[in-house]
Amino acid sequence: MTSRISKVLKEEIDRITKDRGDIEILNKETDRDHIHILFRATPTTNLAKVVNVLKGVTSRKLRQQFPELKEQRALWSPTYFIASTGEVTLDQLKQYVESQGGK
Numbered sequence: 001m002t003s004r005i006s007k008v009l010k011e012e013i014d015r016i017t018k019d020r021g022d023i024e025i026l027n028k029e030t031d032r033d034h035i036h037i038l039f040r041a042t043p044t045t046n047l048a049k050v051v052n053v054l055k056g057v058t059s060r061k062l063r064q065q066f067p068e069l070k071e072q073r074a075l076w077s078p079t080y081f082i083a084s085t086g087e088v089t090l091d092q093l094k095q096y097v098e099s100q101g102g103k
Contacts, residue, residue, distance in 0.1 A: 005066055006030040012061045013037065016054060023050055026090070027097045034077075036097045051080050 001009075010028055013035075017025050022045040027038040037054075041047065059075040069075060085093060 001030045027094045029097050029100045036100045038097045
């Protein structure tokens with residue numbers, strides 16, 4: 001993922017989530033072909049719906065701005081990984097997410 005694509009992706013995620021009362025983005029970092037997002041959500045947040053909205057909206061936005069992405073059949077994998085934490089501190093999680101960039 002280029003730095004330009006990464007920048008637009010992160011901005012779009014912030015735009016999508018800024019007015020939601022059920023999710024707060026704490027940190028995010030892109031890797032070659034995926035993104036790590038650290039967030040806080042309410043217990044009633046439908047995480048699958050949030051992920052699907054993020055994937056759908058960011059895919060459309062990125063394909064509009066970067067024509068080379070239109071050649072790919074799918075921008076995002078249909079799968080995703082979510083984990084809840086309790087054994088590590090928020091600072092440790094933020095450091096992990098930040099360390100993922102550029103791999």
